Amino acid sequence: MTTKKADPATALIHHPYHPPQGFEAPQPGVFKASTVIFPNVAALRARNWKSKSGYTYGLHGTPTTFTLEERIATLEGGLQTLLVPSGLASIALVDMALLKAGDELLIPDNAYGPNKELARNELAGWGITHRFYDAMDPASLAAAITPATKLVWLEAAGSVTMEFPDLRALVRIARERGILVALDNTWGAGIAFDAFDLGEGLAVDISAHALTKYPSGGGDVLMGAVTTRDEALHLKLKFAHMRMGWGVGANDAEAVLRALPSLPLRYAAQDAAGRRLAQWWAAQPQVAQLLHPALPGSPGHEHWASHCRAAAGLFSVVFDERIAAERIDAFVDALRLFKLGYSWAGPVSLAVPYALGGMRERPAWKGALVRFSLGLENVDDLIADSEQALKASGLA
Structure with missing residues (x-):
């Protein structure tokens, strides 16, 4: 008795073989997906992408991106990380998730230029105002704060001109007024100083990081990260991240994971x-x-x-x-x-x-x-x- 050969069009897609579990190597596996397969309807309805307890759709995370997020969070001294397509996108995510019409943000005059241009253009068009302050003069920050101020950006060191501000003094001023603090931590890279432990009980709320730079290290990847320690703040950013449809490619995530140990x-x-x-x-x-x-x-x-x-x-x-x-x-x-x-x-x-x-x-x-x-x-x-x-x- 002969067994009919399965049609290749179906057999190659629905092949029954699954490799054995337990494979482990120095580098994590690379998982690529838009569609994620569920074993049954109950699993489809039960999975929760917000807590990394399961997979629902490629844009919401894969084993590869979850691994990279966790390692960047450890590098930064945070608890949660979101990945975005570039360093500038990490700044944009923070602004767009946390600000609305009528709010104001404060940016150092020596900040990364596109951060300032985003405020001058898109944010201004949405009714969000901004002011630039002198990062080397804490009194300048204190004087710029108004009741409308909802977010203060820091950058250390300053873009191009490399001035290093008194981060503790700047964070303390914002803390005393109950204002969120976001740091562009690309220069520090989680190595030069601890953004979430600046000493004297002071820390930033958010660290934005262009993984394009030191974490990638190859000059061939565009990626950014937003790291936090507060769960409620993280979820606010995560929901905005989901609604804006931001994701990163698996091969780019692989490249950063490969570079991180060095x-x-x-x-x-x-x-x-x-x-x-x-x-x-x-x-x-x-x-x-x-x-x-x-x-x-x-x-x-x-x-x-x-x-x-x-x-x-x-x-x-x-x-x-x-x-x-x-x-x-x-x-x-x-x-x-x-x-x-x-x-x-x-x-x-x-x-x-x-x-x-x-x-x-x-x-x-x-x-x-x-x-x-x-x-x-x-x-x-x-x-x-x-x-x-x-x-x-x-x-x-």
């Missing part, structure tokens, strides 16, 4: 290289100001020393204002190992020139600025590259 080593290596190159730049006669929070003389260095145990491999050089911007551009173009590109914390060192006048309401410096991001190259080679570019552009 994060402390990479952060330490780029910290050491960044300080050495910054010290070399500090001795150059063309430099008016070296902006690296871990080095004495940089704005907020005393706050960095009070709060931190490490620093990102990132610093900026303000050139003498008598040097024309065109010559600074020529210097950047002459760099060979440093590539011209945005972002940071990847394996390739980057350099970007900035015009401070258009970035700040109160620019503290007049000269042209170049931000350097250290990759994983030999630091002696990076020093030599800087030196040859100075000569090639006529600045040496």
Whole structure:
């Protein structure tokens, strides 16, 4: 008696084989799904995606994304994490989940530019007002708070100009007025300081983190995270996250999971290289100001020393204002190992020139600025590259 061969169209989809349980390896498995299969109707109706007790739909989580969320929460010192498609999306999620028409948010003047542009445009169009305050002057924050203020953003260190604020003083001011505090913690990466334990019983409410940077480490992933310690606040963010339909790709989650074990080593290596190159730049006669929070003389260095145990491999050089911007551009173009590109914390060192006048309401410096991001190259080679570019552009 012969058994009829099953039609391949059906057999390949409904094949009965399931691999045995118990497989374990250094890296978590990668699960890709939009549809999640339920064993029966009772399970479909009973599962709860909000608590990670079960799977309902790919957008609400898979074993891969749940694992990454839990590891980022541990890295940050939080209890819950949500993943979003980019670092900027992590900022947008916080604003959109917590603010409504008539509310006001306060943003440091030295914050990440797109954070400010989101407030100036979309949020303003929705009736949400904003003000910029001087992060280096706690009195500036205190004076900006009004009855409408519902959220205060912090950033440490400041974008591009690298000022390190007195986080404890700023959090204390917001706490005394019952205002939520969100921190852009991309620079700190969960390594430099503890956002949820700043000392003196102080902590932020929310940590937003561009996983694009240090957690990814490869310059090839876009992803963000929002981490909290309060369950009610987390659920408020989670419901907004669900309603906006934000998710991340399984392969991107896999890439970050693979990179996380080396994060402390990479952060330490780029910290050491960044300080050495910054010290070399500090001795150059063309430099008016070296902006690296871990080095004495940089704005907020005393706050960095009070709060931190490490620093990102990132610093900026303000050139003498008598040097024309065109010559600074020529210097950047002459760099060979440093590539011209945005972002940071990847394996390739980057350099970007900035015009401070258009970035700040109160620019503290007049000269042209170049931000350097250290990759994983030999630091002696990076020093030599800087030196040859100075000569090639006529600045040496």
